[in-house]
Amino acid sequence: MKAELQPAATPSKRMSFTASPSFVYVLVSPLFLILLAYVIYPLFETFVASVSVDGQLTWKNYARFFSLEHTANLEALWTSVYISVLSVITCGIVGVTMAFLLERYEFPGRKILSVLALVPMALPPLIGVLSFTFLYGESGIFPRLFKELFGLEQVPFALKGIPGVVVVHTFTMYTYFFMTASAAIKGLDPSLEEAAASLGANRFTVWRRVILPMLTPAMVASSLLVFMISMASYTAPLIFGIDRTMTMQIYLSRTNGDLDMAAAQSTVLSVVSIAFLLLMRWYQGARSYQNLSKGISVHRTEVKSKAGRYVCMVLAFIGIVILMLPILVLVLISFSVDGTWTVQILPPQYTLDHYIDLFTDSKTWRPIANSLELSAIATVGIVLFGVAAAYAMVRLRFRGKTLLDVLIMLPWALPGTVVAVNLIAAFSEPTVFSFGQVLIGTFWIIPLAYFVRHLPLVFRSTSATLMQMDPSVEEAARNLGASWWYSFRRVVFPMAFGGILAGTLLAFVQCIGEFVASILIFTPRTMPLSVAIFQRMYTFEFGTACAYGVLQITVIIIVLFISRKLAGDKAGTAV
Amino acid sequence: MSSVTLDHVSKRFGNAKGVEDVHIHIESGEFFTFLGPSGCGKTTTLRMIAGFYYPTRGRICFGSRDVTSLPPHKRNTGMVFQNYALFPHMTVFENIAFGLQVRNIPKAEVKERVERMMKLVRLEGYGERRIDQLSGGQQQRVALARALVIEPQILLLDEPLSNLDAKLREETRYEIKRLQMELGITTIYVTHDQAEAMSMSDRVMVMQGGEVQQVGTPYEIYHRPVNRFVASFIGETNLWEGIVAGIDGSEVRVRVAPDLVLTGYTHNASPQVRLAPGEKVALSIRPETVQESAGADGENVVAGTVVLAEFTGACVNYVTSVGPHQLRSMSISQGRPLKQRGETISLHIPKASIYFAG
Numbered sequence: 001m002k003a004e005l006q007p008a009a010t011p012s013k014r015m016s017f018t019a020s021p022s023f024v025y026v027l028v029s030p031l032f033l034i035l036l037a038y039v040i041y042p043l044f045e046t047f048v049a050s051v052s053v054d055g056q057l058t059w060k061n062y063a064r065f066f067s068l069e070h071t072a073n074l075e076a077l078w079t080s081v082y083i084s085v086l087s088v089i090t091c092g093i094v095g096v097t098m099a100f101l102l103e104r105y106e107f108p109g110r111k112i113l114s115v116l117a118l119v120p121m122a123l124p125p126l127i128g129v130l131s132f133t134f135l136y137g138e139s140g141i142f143p144r145l146f147k148e149l150f151g152l153e154q155v156p157f158a159l160k161g162i163p164g165v166v167v168v169h170t171f172t173m174y175t176y177f178f179m180t181a182s183a184a185i186k187g188l189d190p191s192l193e194e195a196a197a198s199l200g201a202n203r204f205t206v207w208r209r210v211i212l213p214m215l216t217p218a219m220v221a222s223s224l225l226v227f228m229i230s231m232a233s234y235t236a237p238l239i240f241g242i243d244r245t246m247t248m249q250i251y252l253s254r255t256n257g258d259l260d261m262a263a264a265q266s267t268v269l270s271v272v273s274i275a276f277l278l279l280m281r282w283y284q285g286a287r288s289y290q291n292l293s294k295g296i297s298v299h300r301t302e303v304k305s306k307a308g309r310y311v312c313m314v315l316a317f318i319g320i321v322i323l324m325l326p327i328l329v330l331v332l333i334s335f336s337v338d339g340t341w342t343v344q345i346l347p348p349q350y351t352l353d354h355y356i357d358l359f360t361d362s363k364t365w366r367p368i369a370n371s372l373e374l375s376a377i378a379t380v381g382i383v384l385f386g387v388a389a390a391y392a393m394v395r396l397r398f399r400g401k402t403l404l405d406v407l408i409m410l411p412w413a414l415p416g417t418v419v420a421v422n423l424i425a426a427f428s429e430p431t432v433f434s435f436g437q438v439l440i441g442t443f444w445i446i447p448l449a450y451f452v453r454h455l456p457l458v459f460r461s462t463s464a465t466l467m468q469m470d471p472s473v474e475e476a477a478r479n480l481g482a483s484w485w486y487s488f489r490r491v492v493f494p495m496a497f498g499g500i501l502a503g504t505l506l507a508f509v510q511c512i513g514e515f516v517a518s519i520l521i522f523t524p525r526t527m528p529l530s531v532a533i534f535q536r537m538y539t540f541e542f543g544t545a546c547a548y549g550v551l552q553i554t555v556i557i558i559v560l561f562i563s564r565k566l567a568g569d570k571a572g573t574a575v
Numbered sequence: 576m577s578s579v580t581l582d583h584v585s586k587r588f589g590n591a592k593g594v595e596d597v598h599i600h601i602e603s604g605e606f607f608t609f610l611g612p613s614g615c616g617k618t619t620t621l622r623m624i625a626g627f628y629y630p631t632r633g634r635i636c637f638g639s640r641d642v643t644s645l646p647p648h649k650r651n652t653g654m655v656f657q658n659y660a661l662f663p664h665m666t667v668f669e670n671i672a673f674g675l676q677v678r679n680i681p682k683a684e685v686k687e688r689v690e691r692m693m694k695l696v697r698l699e700g701y702g703e704r705r706i707d708q709l710s711g712g713q714q715q716r717v718a719l720a721r722a723l724v725i726e727p728q729i730l731l732l733d734e735p736l737s738n739l740d741a742k743l744r745e746e747t748r749y750e751i752k753r754l755q756m757e758l759g760i761t762t763i764y765v766t767h768d769q770a771e772a773m774s775m776s777d778r779v780m781v782m783q784g785g786e787v788q789q790v791g792t793p794y795e796i797y798h799r800p801v802n803r804f805v806a807s808f809i810g811e812t813n814l815w816e817g818i819v820a821g822i823d824g825s826e827v828r829v830r831v832a833p834d835l836v837l838t839g840y841t842h843n844a845s846p847q848v849r850l851a852p853g854e855k856v857a858l859s860i861r862p863e864t865v866q867e868s869a870g871a872d873g874e875n876v877v878a879g880t881v882v883l884a885e886f887t888g889a890c891v892n893y894v895t896s897v898g899p900h901q902l903r904s905m906s907i908s909q910g911r912p913l914k915q916r917g918e919t920i921s922l923h924i925p926k927a928s929i930y931f932a933g
């Protein structure tokens with residue numbers, strides 16, 4: 001059209017490089033490399049260890065695993081599945097019922113109950129199990145109380161075995177159902193029910209045809225999640241003495257020195273977990289009902305009848321007590337004098353010493369300092385990786401996106417026991433990925449394990465915030481002359497800050513509470529808090545163990561509170 | 576200020592067609608609008624000018640400078656986004672100052688320029704407000720101020736009024752036009768609303784399915800649309816089909832129904848139309864040119880039955896069934912009694928108002 005148009009100003013080398021379509025791969029390759037080094041490679045090394053015995057390739061371990069003569073392993077697999085299925089059912093019933101009651105009805109005590117319903121999230125797995133044995137175990141407070149009250153020979157009931165594991169699972173994992181169901185119910189537009197009613201559907205039909213189908217995706221997702229976590233559960237079987245679960249078998253094989261068998265068991269458990277992860281992803285992709293309505297107002301049915309109100313009040317009170325007891329009992333025992341509580345209902349003697357020791361006795365303080373240090377290091381890694389990965393996933397376009405997503409979620413699906421076994425397999429000799437060092441037995445193996453286990457947390461919270469963020473905001477910054485880095489610094493990062501911080505705090509808290517992987521790889525110098533709790537329990541120093549526990553819970557509650565506030569405030573952007 | 580040239584620009588997304596061969600020259604200081612239904616490629620074209628997409632083929636030049644592969648932050652365009660894209664973590668002042676801070680302009684000057692701009696868009700005293708404390712219209716003005724304060728060569732507006740309610744939309748329309756004239760800035764405006772396009776633009780580019788249909792002044796695209804799509808998309812029209820019955824000098828007779836022949840002028844035709852006896856043609860008749868006729872006879876007078884009668888206050892609208900066709904007409908209400916549905920009516924279609932669209 002215009003002959004006098006000048007030729008394009010020759011772009012600088014750097015510019016043409018960054019503008020090229022393959023530049024994005026330069027950006028994402030470190031992410032893939034990290035996942036390859038610390039997730040895939042250890043997984044692979046474990047598999048290698050399971051099929052090579054004395055330098056020979058053999059399927060012997062798998063033959064033994066699935067052999068019908070020595071059925072220990074198959075039994076373990078069966079027990080794990082059995083416990084998991086039971087846990088899903090009980091968690092589902094408790095979680096969904098509570099979500100409905102709390103979201104749809106107004107009754108005295110509702111508000112406090114809906115806050116306390118999330119308390120189990122604040123309990124690290126080990127602490128949860130311990131408080132349950134204190135409360136309801138064979139020598140627990142309640143069984144003894146009933147024995148005294150009714151003058152019985154034996155305790156009338158006690159939490160143990162598989163029912164014990166399931167009860168603990170229910171208490172600690174119903175929150176997954178509760179939260180997704182609450183969100184789904186909140187998102188249910190009441191006008192949908194009204195529309196169905198005006199079209200002639202009765203209450204039952206409304207439930208069957210409208211409400212339940214809309215909740216199904218949330219329920220299926222939570223079921224898969226709870227199943228996965230139950231399969232990975234290690235602490236509850238450990239404390240309740242169920243040897244025949246997968247995680248316990250791995251632990252026992254390792255302590256018996258049968259390393260290649262442990263590797264084989266890990267591999268089988270990994271396969272199950274990965275299968276479930278893929279199933280979950282597939283399902284979430286296949287079905288999700290985005291509510292189409294805007295601006296949903298929740299309407300709660302008020303319980304009006306007097307009798308109804310009393311019943312609700314009593315039930316709410318019982319609920320509150322059940323939810324609070326695990327923490328209260330820990331606090332109580334944390335004041336008890338070590339070694340004095342034997343056959344009494346409650347500990348007979350009390351002292352403040354444990355708390356004073358926590359901060360003054362260097363031997364007692366050591367695990368706290370360890371945990372803080374190990375978790376802080378791991379969290380830095382998790383944040384750097386998580387933010388970069390989230391930005392790449394949400395904003396960049398490249399091949400292998402689905403793969404990256406799966407790889408990031410993978411460590412989260414892998415049981416802690418498996419993560420530990422994998423790292424041991426990979427880093428008990430020098431490798432490129434550990435810069436030619438042996439990591440096992442050193443300080444660095446624990447932060448690495450924490451990093452791998454909690455890798456997805458910052459990634460998830462950050463990508464959720466980024467997805468909410470309108471991409472045109474970043475474009476606006478670019479349009480106003482900001483370079484990529486400038487707009488990331490001044491616009492993207494501040495806007496995603498709430499999400500990043502929430503994820504960071506959560507990751508930190510999870511690291512502080514980590515027990516399952518730590519128990520397999522800690523060294524005396526790096527003993528973290530949860531391992532210290534476990535050892536104190538073993539030596540009947542209940543008071544000190546519980547004081548540690550209370551400290552852990554306090555930190556966790558504070559952090560959860562802060563992160564909920566942040567996530568709540570920052571979630572909605574102004575526009 | 577700068578002119579903008581799109582030199583045979585195409586954009587494909589994978590195999591999907593985005594924009595096909597857009598070839599236009601926008602003058603310096605011109606108010607130029609991309610108009611079309613959603614998915615027509617107008618926003619894609621704008622985003623290529625802003626630098627968010629790079630063309631698959633063709634070149635984009637600002638003045639004589641080729642910017643085809645220049646990244647967005649080096650183009651010095653000011654863009655107002657459909658949802659404003661304001662930075663929610665910054666105040667009004669910080670939002671407007673952002674582009675100046677990027678350019679390392681001294682603090683005092685930033686303050687002075689931002690305040691001058693806030694005055695221009697009537698937001699004095701709002702500097703410390705958070706974005707979520709503003710109404711939609713105020714947010715819109717912040718977005719405009721933010722885009723203008725950097726003194727861009729070209730102002731890009733992507734459906735800036737679509738999130739405002741009807742009354743505010745009209746007010747803001749004048750506001751944007753006023754600013755544009757005051758600053759004399761080259762402005763490219765994207766909209767699907769033909770009233771906005773008509774009232775504000777120097778020239779309009781009508782697009783559909785990724786292709787340019789017509790470029791012209793609002794008058795041209797309204798009165799001389801090149802094809803049926805433009806005729807029906809811009810304003811309301813009656814599109815009737817007919818067969819040319821005969822031509823007498825400058826007049827052409829077209830049979831639109833077995834017993835109905837209308838007469839128009841041969842020069843009132845799109846260049847795409849061939850007027851020859853026996854040819855099929857489409858007639859575009861604007862409703863406001865059709866008027867009630869006193870008598871039932873005469874050239875271009877048609878009789879029919881009222882199907883719909885609307886009284887809107889200023890206007891009376893009729894839909895009349897005439898043979899196989901429906902004829903919309905619109906006249907200024909002058910206190911005449913309203914015809915009712917089912918009554919017969921005679922309407923006159925002036926010869927000059929029959930346009931032969933492609």
